[in-house]
Amino acid sequence: MSYSFTLKYQLSDHDRDHDDIVERLFEAGCDDATIGVGQPGRIALTFTRESPDAWSAIFTALGDIKRAVPSARLVEAGPDFVGLTDVADLAGVTRQNMRKLMLTHASDFPLPVHEGNPSVWHLSDVLVWLMNRGSYPISPHLVEVAKSTKQVNLAKDARAIEPRINRQLVPLLT
Structure with a gap:
């Protein structure tokens, strides 16, 4: 099945050569993405990826990008x-x-x-x-992609929570 989603990244100062990044992404398996490089220091990849499920499509894309541009930091996965x-x-x-x-x-x-x-x-x-x-x-296909991108964004944000704060807050939020 084909899944469409977008991954937006912040680039490090030493990864500012967009032509080089595009080439590395293509070599890493992101040939199924349209790559946007409009904002300085940012890159967005809009994928249409074949995969058995939405999570696998997004997960493999995240891995491909990490291999190509290890210093890139995920800003947001969409649609979310x-x-x-x-x-x-x-x-x-x-x-x-x-x-x-x-x-x-x-x-x-x-x-x-x-x-x-x-x-x-x-x-x-x-x-x-x-x-x-x-x-x-409502397309169940879209819901599957949206659920997966939500999980990616939640996991990304959860990394920033201090363990002590997390232990204190979780009982109050559930």
Whole structure:
């Protein structure tokens, strides 16, 4: 099966030669990615990778990139972080309809990752919620990719938690 996803990286100061990086990525197996090098010090790879499942596609891509550019630091895996407009587009409804759903079902609508202007959600959380409601044309394939990219982002962020803080917080968050 073919899975589409994006991996964004921060480059180290000694990895600024984009032509060299693109060549190394191609040699490492990232020939199924479109590589964007627009922002200085950053690189984004949009993959369409054949794999038995979404997790395997993303996991092998992460490994390929690490081999090609060992000093690159993952910024974000996507699709994951979305606003209501993004979800509305994927669900085939208007942003206003999506907002109405959120407000009408405030007690069980997924919690945002960031609440503010704009609020941001994990895509997989909202897609699963919509699928459980019924009549929305949500692709299970997209849900699988979104769940996998969410796990990558959570694991990346979890590395930054100090063990002492983690031990203290976990009982309060569950």
